[in-house]
Amino acid sequence: MGHEVVIIAPGPRDEIEERGPRSRIIWLKSTVFPLDFNYRYFSDVPALYETLDRENPDFVEASSPWRSASIIADWPGKAPRALIMHADPLSAYAYRWLDPVATRDTIDGLFNRYWEHLRRLDNSYDMIVSASAGLSARLVAGGLKHVVTNPMGVDPGVFSPSLRDPALRKGLLEMCELPETATLLLGVGRFAPEKRWPMLVDAVAAAGNHHQVGLVLIGQGRDRKAIERSIGGNPHVRVLAPITNRGELARVMASGDALLHGCEAETFCMVAAEACASGLPLIAPDEGGAADQARANGGWTYKSGDPAAAADAIAEYCLGRETGLAGPRADIPAPRTMDDHFRELFGTYERLIAPKSRRAA
Template identity: 35%
Template sequence: MKLVDVTEFYSQRGGGVRTHLTEKAAAAARRGHEHLVFAPGPRHATDPGVRYIPGPSLPYDPTYHLLWRVGAARRLLRAERPDVLEIHSPYVAAIAALGLQPSEFGVRTFVWHSDFIDTYLRGGLERRLTVVFRGRAPRAADRLVEPLWAHVRRIAAACAMTVVGSRWQKYKLEQHGVARVEHIPFGIEPGRFAPERRSEARRQELLAGRTGPLVLAIGRFAVEKRWDVVVDAYARLAERRPGAVLAVFGDGPERHVFQDRLGARDDVRVLGFERDRDLLAVTLASGDLLLHGCPYETFGLGVAEAIASGLPVVVPDAGGAAEQAPPESAVQYPAGDVAACVAAAEALLAVHPAELRARAAVAARRVPSVVDHFDALFGRYRELLAR
């Protein structure tokens, strides 16, 4: 098969969609399929298997670029005549892909990577409308975002299937009338993330003479990730456990906001975006706890990798992170509630470390593999093409 993906969610730094598509390329190559990604990027950017369409960087996060040359994108896609044309973002990439005629591809599919309506718009709208509409604000907010859901329905109606990585997203999309939604769970790289990668040397390197616990956090520095909850919860936890250290993997447009909220602390290590996946795996396996704040994850790759590494996790009770949370080594808290987040962390830390690691090791074995995901996905492609 010839597989072509088009997306705007393709950062020069990295991120969930880029990781997904990189793993898809590897999976396609192992199975003898041809794979190409079309994405906006800098004029002279080059990456194997990626054809960049030059576009300006976005003001909020300059590592992402604007796909504004719809005609050029459409011509490039049309020239490939793919067996499977897959849309990975609901903006201009979707408009470009929907402009192709059915004779110019085999099947067209859509992957729902980001709950952009509720994540970026609806919650803020409801809070502002409460001032005027009071108890009617939720319905007013729903009416205002309905045209966006109509846009999502139009994309899905023109595709043979819409793929989601979590059950809660399948339910949500179906509640909004989106057609042909299929839950094909995302997964992690097999063999890389595992409890056996725990390293006392790495743990002591990050603790730097402190007694612990070693608390980890991972994710893009963006407003929807709710780093305010992580920072505030850790600050309270550190008051109770003065030997604690917080090690943070991440970067993004809200880094300055994160740093300002954090203030000057000698017990926090801000490690940036870790490109060495093996070092990341060793670090996740060597921590005591993951603190996570985002209630909007459509899957939550970082959380999945932490669980697969045998790391106990504290996650909000909403979104893909909550869906993944294993009962034996995770505690959920009401999203946005800092005090509850601290209590959840304390509940896990109260368990004897050896017992907690043993529980987490059991949970680690249940994390789905990206191999299983692409086996299922490519199987569905074949079925759709055979119709």
């Protein structure tokens, strides 16, 4: 879109990685995060500030609500800045752990320090960008005043109902030891605790007492063994290796009957958007980004974290499909794309830059 984009990221060494005529990554030597060796954090703040000063950006975007957001808030540069809420730690951890024993008001009170942190950031940033209406509403209710909702979107030209492959669908159902008349559910994403895959496996098994339904899980992650334990000897649930080819994933997505999702902590839920773009209905928890998309696209929702409610929603969808009242659609409207997201985002940035440019002049 004609903009110069520079990413400053913590890495194992100081290095500049060119990504094109107007884009590059500046890696700053940084310390490994002690709780997860896959991550690093900006441990040399003067080096980060020096890099920002040298780049002299028109706009600065922080993409994590943690320490780096506070560092960028304190940077003395004059460029306007935005915080992108790519994480919802309260939903991913606090609510998931404590919802069974405490009210949301009580939990928020226990984690008031985090809310105070977000409110301090809100005072320092020109905008807090949220990708779902549900998250935006919670942030506003928590006292933030600069929240802007800007949903993300799918890769243009990749996902489509036209890619539906009856032979592929038949093969996946055969893998689940089920006939073509059965319902094929897909679960796609990281195998992590907050995704609640074991709960969904149990829900599919319960719905399977009254309907022929199979579940194919596609992904990878540290929770794989827990998922396999929950599957046990159930022949109607299968785990596939992650599909790294986007075209192949699009073909699989279009060949299912619905996407089954279990995580209530999604800030947007890219896989739900890709499923909708593929013509699939959504069966999702009633909170988070997946819920927003399910409601917007006529999907099914169930009480978050409740396996019995998930089983009921699956059974309701299966019954609707068996009676011809539900199922994949070939006539869905064109989905929102990432190009749409960035046009809107950069347009907002340009409007924030203009007043500061006039004051500087």
